[in-house]
Amino acid sequence: MTDVLILGQAEVAALLDLDELLPALADALRALSAGRASVPPRVGASAAQGLLAAMPVALAGVALATKLVSVFPANHERGLPSHQALIAVFDEETGTLQTLMDGTHITAVRTGAAAAVAADALARPDASVLAILGAGVQGRSHLEAFTRIRGLSDIRVASRTAAHADALAAAHPAARSVATFEAAVRGADIVCCCTDARAPILDAAWLAPGTHVSSVGGTFGPELDAATVAAAQVFAEWRGAAEHAPPAGAHELQGLDPEAVTEIGEVLAGTRPGRADAAALTVYKSTGHAVEDAAAAALVDRRARASGAGHTVVL
Numbered sequence: 001m002t003d004v005l006i007l008g009q010a011e012v013a014a015l016l017d018l019d020e021l022l023p024a025l026a027d028a029l030r031a032l033s034a035g036r037a038s039v040p041p042r043v044g045a046s047a048a049q050g051l052l053a054a055m056p057v058a059l060a061g062v063a064l065a066t067k068l069v070s071v072f073p074a075n076h077e078r079g080l081p082s083h084q085a086l087i088a089v090f091d092e093e094t095g096t097l098q099t100l101m102d103g104t105h106i107t108a109v110r111t112g113a114a115a116a117v118a119a120d121a122l123a124r125p126d127a128s129v130l131a132i133l134g135a136g137v138q139g140r141s142h143l144e145a146f147t148r149i150r151g152l153s154d155i156r157v158a159s160r161t162a163a164h165a166d167a168l169a170a171a172h173p174a175a176r177s178v179a180t181f182e183a184a185v186r187g188a189d190i191v192c193c194c195t196d197a198r199a200p201i202l203d204a205a206w207l208a209p210g211t212h213v214s215s216v217g218g219t220f221g222p223e224l225d226a227a228t229v230a231a232a233q234v235f236a237e238w239r240g241a242a243e244h245a246p247p248a249g250a251h252e253l254q255g256l257d258p259e260a261v262t263e264i265g266e267v268l269a270g271t272r273p274g275r276a277d278a279a280a281l282t283v284y285k286s287t288g289h290a291v292e293d294a295a296a297a298a299l300v301d302r303r304a305r306a307s308g309a310g311h312t313v314v315l
């Protein structure tokens with residue numbers, strides 16, 4: 001038997017500090033690209049209405065952990081999150097279970113935060129206009145993270161549900177809701193695609209030279225159009241996003257030469273170049289990665305133990 005710390009969603013939300021998470025994610029992505037993490041491709045079991053995936057990770061000095069995450073898009077109609085998750089953290093020396101924590105909040109926050117880390121490395125230094133496509137959990141996560149990395153003068157929010165765009169835009173003084181995805185994208189310096197779409201929501205013709213595009217959706221189909229991917233310098237958390245079929249890999253990167261994909265950790269470490277010039281189109285295609293969960297879970301676990309948060313059960 002062992003004592004296991006239990007942390008619910010409210011406790012995780014109180015303990016996870018976004019300003020602390022951003023540099024921790026950058027470190028984790030550098031470690032991944034340097035070969036210092038053991039992370040097998042994500043595996044998933046398909047159910048009638050969604051997917052249950054497992055994401056184990058060993059990131060030395062950070063965390064030995066695994067996440068179970070379910071992705072059920074129709075949950076929005078039930079008033080439930082589309083992504084629900086649990087993270088288990090184990091002792092690195094003995095493999096003993098130490099902590100069970102909510103992973104739903106971590107998944108939401110680390111996804112937008114990792115995209116912000118990538119955008120900070122790839123977007124033009126003068127980028128000041130942000131478009132957020134999708135006003136759900138990820139739209140909010142991106143708004144909170146991206147406003148920490150750049151001084152943004154204009155934030156356009158678009159959603160298939162206008163009331164959702166209005167509500168998210170009200171959360172920041174520089175934000176405003178716009179009627180269509182196209183209206184949000186045209187003239188934007190950074191475009192964040194944060195939807196559960198199963199077909200492309202973007203058109204390459206809308207993008208100005210020098211735009212940075214971030215895409216975190218597309219679990220069940222491509223969120224980006226093929227023309228945008230073909231015209232861009234492509235970046236991802238891991239080259240496996242092009243080497244593996246979904247749910248491990250990205251729909252948009254299937255058939256792409258993996259060597260044409262640069263890992264964002266390589267850019268952060270300075271081992272491969274990022275943006276070629278001010279006119280280049282850059283795309284960061286995220287599949288979500290277990291090192292991001294490890295970095296976030298480690299921060300939460302450490303702060304919980306220091307503050308006495310959560311409660312302990314014997315398993």
